[in-house]
Amino acid sequence: MTVTLDSACELHPQVALRPEPFGALAYHYGNRKLVFLKHPDVVAVLQDVAAHDTLADTLIAHHVAPERWNSFVNALSSLETSEIIRVRQ
Amino acid sequence: MSVSNLTTQLKGGLDAPICLTWELTYACNLQCIHCLSSSGRRDPRELDTDQVKNVLDQLRDLQVFYINIGGGEPMIRKDFFEILEHAEHNNIGVKFSTNGTYITAENAQRLASMNYLDIQISMDGVDRETNDAVRGEGSFDTSIAAMNFLRDANFGPFKISIVMTRHNVDQLDAFKQLADSYGAQLRITRLRPAGRGADTWNELHPTQAQQRQIYDWLIAHGDNVLTGDSFFHLNAFGESLPGLNLCGAGRVVCLIDPIGDVYACPFVIHDQFKAGSVHDEGGFANVWRNSDLFLSLREPESEGACTSCGNYDSCQGGCMAAKFFTGLPLDGPDPECVIGAGESLLKNATMTLIPKPGMDHSRKVSVTIGGNS
Amino acid sequence: MDTTAPLAVDTAQAQTASHDSVSSAITTPHIVEELLVEEISIDGMCGVY
Numbered sequence: 001m002t003v004t005l006d007s008a009c010e011l012h013p014q015v016a017l018r019p020e021p022f023g024a025l026a027y028h029y030g031n032r033k034l035v036f037l038k039h040p041d042v043v044a045v046l047q048d049v050a051a052h053d054t055l056a057d058t059l060i061a062h063h064v065a066p067e068r069w070n071s072f073v074n075a076l077s078s079l080e081t082s083e084i085i086r087v088r089q
Numbered sequence: 090m091s092v093s094n095l096t097t098q099l100k101g102g103l104d105a106p107i108c109l110t111w112e113l114t115y116a117c118n119l120q121c122i123h124c125l126s127s128s129g130r131r132d133p134r135e136l137d138t139d140q141v142k143n144v145l146d147q148l149r150d151l152q153v154f155y156i157n158i159g160g161g162e163p164m165i166r167k168d169f170f171e172i173l174e175h176a177e178h179n180n181i182g183v184k185f186s187t188n189g190t191y192i193t194a195e196n197a198q199r200l201a202s203m204n205y206l207d208i209q210i211s212m213d214g215v216d217r218e219t220n221d222a223v224r225g226e227g228s229f230d231t232s233i234a235a236m237n238f239l240r241d242a243n244f245g246p247f248k249i250s251i252v253m254t255r256h257n258v259d260q261l262d263a264f265k266q267l268a269d270s271y272g273a274q275l276r277i278t279r280l281r282p283a284g285r286g287a288d289t290w291n292e293l294h295p296t297q298a299q300q301r302q303i304y305d306w307l308i309a310h311g312d313n314v315l316t317g318d319s320f321f322h323l324n325a326f327g328e329s330l331p332g333l334n335l336c337g338a339g340r341v342v343c344l345i346d347p348i349g350d351v352y353a354c355p356f357v358i359h360d361q362f363k364a365g366s367v368h369d370e371g372g373f374a375n376v377w378r379n380s381d382l383f384l385s386l387r388e389p390e391s392e393g394a395c396t397s398c399g400n401y402d403s404c405q406g407g408c409m410a411a412k413f414f415t416g417l418p419l420d421g422p423d424p425e426c427v428i429g430a431g432e433s434l435l436k437n438a439t440m441t442l443i444p445k446p447g448m449d450h451s452r453k454v455s456v457t458i459g460g461n462s
Numbered sequence: 463m464d465t466t467a468p469l470a471v472d473t474a475q476a477q478t479a480s481h482d483s484v485s486s487a488i489t490t491p492h493i494v495e496e497l498l499v500e501e502i503s504i505d506g507m508c509g510v511y
Contacts, residue, residue, distance in 0.1 A: 016152065016154065016180070018154075020103060023093060025103075025107065027107075027154040029182055032182075033501060034501070034502050035499050035500065035502070036093075036095050036098075036499065036500045036501075037499055038092045038093045038095070038496075038497065038500060039092050039093070039496065041498075042499065065494075067492050067493055067494045068494050070493055070494075070495065071494065071495055071497075071498055072498065075497075075499045079499060082501055092496045092497060092498065095500050095502065099507075108504055108510060109510065110511050157510045159511045184511075186511045209511065317511070318505070318507050332503065332505075332507065333502060333503075333507045335507060335508070336507075336509060337507040337508055337510070342509040342510050343509070353509075354509040354510075355509075355510070355511065
């Protein structure tokens with residue numbers, strides 16, 4: 001399932017997010033995948049995405065400039081493939 | 090703020106390890122001739138159950154994701170399962186490495202019922218002759234029995250971990266078949282001249298031609314084969330092997346030994362690579378964040394004698410443990426440098442410059458096999 | 463918040479005017495491409511069992 005700007009997302013319950021100066025490390029205790037989150041903005045969006053109806057809403061709430069939205073969609077799609085996030089309902 | 094570069098961030102060190110190796114005991118029922126920790130006899134200063142749990146709590150607070158338990162033979166400890174359960178309750182994943190002696194039909198069931206548990210069975214040959222020459226008589230049968238118990242208990246995929254030596258390089262295809270037959274994952278790692286490995290290094294380490302063979306095999310067949318990235322020195326042969334191509338010691342990972350000493354990695358149990366102890370003021374976190382050794386490992390590396398070589402980006406100058414225990418300078422070529430730069434240096438290295446392993450818990454005097462040391 | 467990154471690749475799409483002197487160049491916004499996540503294999507790093 002692909003992630004789009006209209007997707008409702010959430011962190012997988014088996015994922016631990018560990019903040020680092022550069023962003024964060026995400027580790028999935030189920031499938032052992034480890035992901036390097038390379039910017040604090042993507043960390044902030046991930047931590048908040050479950051509280052919003054759509055990814056677009058989350059990006060707006062975090063003042064992410066529109067020209068960067070494509071990168072966020074790609075990032076969350078990649079995270080969905082690794083099961084770090086999942087699409088709700 | 091720019092998007093970070095992964096390698097740069099890891100080389101500069103993280104605020105906490107991602108995972109770490111924890112040797113729970115120096116006691117072992119085997120006496121493998123290449124043992125990196127020279128194990129055999131328990132050390133009287135071994136951390137007791139409460140001390141182990143206290144360290145686990147510290148690792149939980151640091152959010153270390155998982156620990157790689159080894160030894161010696163970790164299952165020898167009577168509190169082994171208690172330790173595993175404490176880790177599980179504190180959200181610390183466990184992978185442990187074992188010779189399989191203490192895996193029985195009964196505790197295989199118990200292991201199968203635990204959350205986040207990875208098991209790595211050690212073996213070094215695909216048949217009794219090759220394996221037992223390194224690990225001792227009966228050890229091959231023991232490993233197979235353990236694997237059978239895990240399979241019968243529906244443990245799920247486990248790993249079979251092999252140290253590559255001169256005598257098993259030709260067995261790579263057979264190892265892969267063996268792993269496939271159990272639905273297990275094959276893992277091959279590099280022999281270092283550490284611990285008792287120092288005494289058997291000359292006879293056991295793969296030849297230059299065999300290194301090429303390992304590299305070629307990994308390129309062709311290594312898709313689902315783990316290596317612990319221990320072969321990144323072979324990247325100088327050409328296309329890089331999968332992996333991060335960097336030494337994580339003191340930067341992303343480290344070792345806690347059975348008595349609570351903290352070292353850069355399990356292959357450098359020696360004062361020169363000792364960062365501190367969990368008993369120190371501030372515990373493990375303080376050692377990880379502030380020890381002189383780890384801070385220096387997080388400084389940019391100097392290429393030293395490798396500066397003029399175009400391969401340095403791929404091989405990173407190899408393994409510091411391999412260099413240290415063969416008496417080579419750390420800012421120069423690896424003893425197994427694929428272009429032979431290490432070999433030339435070794436011809437000039439004298440025996441007196443080779444550091445002895447930091448500790449020796451062997452149960453008998455180790456005998457050099459057919460060597461002329 | 464910083465909206466650009468040194469590693470970003472700008473793909474500016476500009477539509478230049480025709481030779482008609484009245485029309486002006488229309489530029490769509492830069493799309494900033496950043497690789498925000500990277501999966502790593504911990505077994506792909508040396509230093510543990």
